[in-house]
Amino acid sequence: MTETEHHDAEDLEMDRLLMDRMRAPVPALSSNFERKIVRAAKRDSDLLGRYRWIVFAAYVVASALTSLAIMHNAGLGWLPIVGILAAATVGSAAFVAWKTGRAAVARSEA
Amino acid sequence: MHDDAQLVASAQDGDQKAFAELVRRYRDRVFRLAVSILGREFIPEAEDVAQEVFLKIHHSLKTFRGEAQFGSWIYRVTFNHAVNVKERARFRRPHEDDTALHRLAGSGPGLEKQMESAQRDKALEECIETLPELYQSALRQYYWFGSAVGEIAESLGVPENTVKSYLHRARKMLHGMLKERGLSCD
Numbered sequence: 001m002t003e004t005e006h007h008d009a010e011d012l013e014m015d016r017l018l019m020d021r022m023r024a025p026v027p028a029l030s031s032n033f034e035r036k037i038v039r040a041a042k043r044d045s046d047l048l049g050r051y052r053w054i055v056f057a058a059y060v061v062a063s064a065l066t067s068l069a070i071m072h073n074a075g076l077g078w079l080p081i082v083g084i085l086a087a088a089t090v091g092s093a094a095f096v097a098w099k100t101g102r103a104a105v106a107r108s109e110a
Numbered sequence: 111m112h113d114d115a116q117l118v119a120s121a122q123d124g125d126q127k128a129f130a131e132l133v134r135r136y137r138d139r140v141f142r143l144a145v146s147i148l149g150r151e152f153i154p155e156a157e158d159v160a161q162e163v164f165l166k167i168h169h170s171l172k173t174f175r176g177e178a179q180f181g182s183w184i185y186r187v188t189f190n191h192a193v194n195v196k197e198r199a200r201f202r203r204p205h206e207d208d209t210a211l212h213r214l215a216g217s218g219p220g221l222e223k224q225m226e227s228a229q230r231d232k233a234l235e236e237c238i239e240t241l242p243e244l245y246q247s248a249l250r251q252y253y254w255f256g257s258a259v260g261e262i263a264e265s266l267g268v269p270e271n272t273v274k275s276y277l278h279r280a281r282k283m284l285h286g287m288l289k290e291r292g293l294s295c296d
Contacts (some may be wrong), residue, residue, distance in 0.1 A: 007282075014281040021231055022253035027153045029141050029160065037137075037161060038130045041168040045124065 064089075114180040122171050129171075133164055136181070140164070140188050142257075143265045146250040147192040147243055149235075152199055159195050163188045185265050193243055230293050237287040245280040248273050 071081045120128035144156035251257040263270045
């Protein structure tokens with residue numbers, strides 16, 4: 001028997017042993033698996049949606065007030081302060097709208 | 111019938127029915143992949159892995175850009191998560207001594223042969239556990255679940271020839287390990 005033949009015989013032997021010893025019923029998921037996932041996912045997105053907006057609004061208000069206080073203490077008048085804050089708000093809103101639009105286009109193309 | 115990309119896009123827009131359809135489509139394949147990595151002693155843990163994978167996917171759906179197939183993405187997440195869980199579960203493995211082997215083998219005529227067979231099964235399972243995770247998964251999917259090489263390749267994200275080579279190398283390693291323990295393959 002050549003070395004290759006010997007290795008082939010060993011491989012076949014092992015294949016037979018594994019076929020014989022490993023074959024067993026395939027385990028199945030519990031019957032309510034899907035319902036559990038969908039319920040958990042829904043709860044997750046409800047919570048996330050609600051808290052995301054609260055955190056975001058709190059962040060915007062806090063940073064606007066902080067900027068306002070810093071700029072006023074630096075001796076800037078109210079008019080330029082309001083102008084800067086308005087420009088920053090409009091700029092951020094435009095950027096978010098642009099990003100959201102691009103994501104929607106990418107999704108519809110996919 | 112929608113394809114995966116359409117379902118993913120709808121799920122990204124908050125459509126819960128689309129997400130439920132994705133769960134229905136992939137639940138068994140994700141669970142089997144988890145079982146193939148964790149092994150037969152950890153089937154409840156594999157179900158937990160499948161559950162956590164779907165929640166993780168739901169959580170990160172918004173960031174999924176669709177550059178890869180949804181299937182490849184979910185299989186990759188499952189594989190990595192199952193390997194992590196296995197690392198932790200390894201320390202909780204129940205200890206089996208020879209009394210358990212006797213119980214497994216039963217009693218009566220041919221006891222010695224049954225004992226030897228049970229011993230070989232136990233040794234085989236122990237040897238499989240020492241193989242690299244990719245080999246273990248390929249081996250269990252092929253010999254335990256009877257999955258086709260193509261299916262295994264899809265779940266592991268590798269070409270079919272690579273799966274064949276995993277199986278070949280795994281058999282070779284197992285043969286050597288059993289021989290070292292003084293056990294035959296026939």
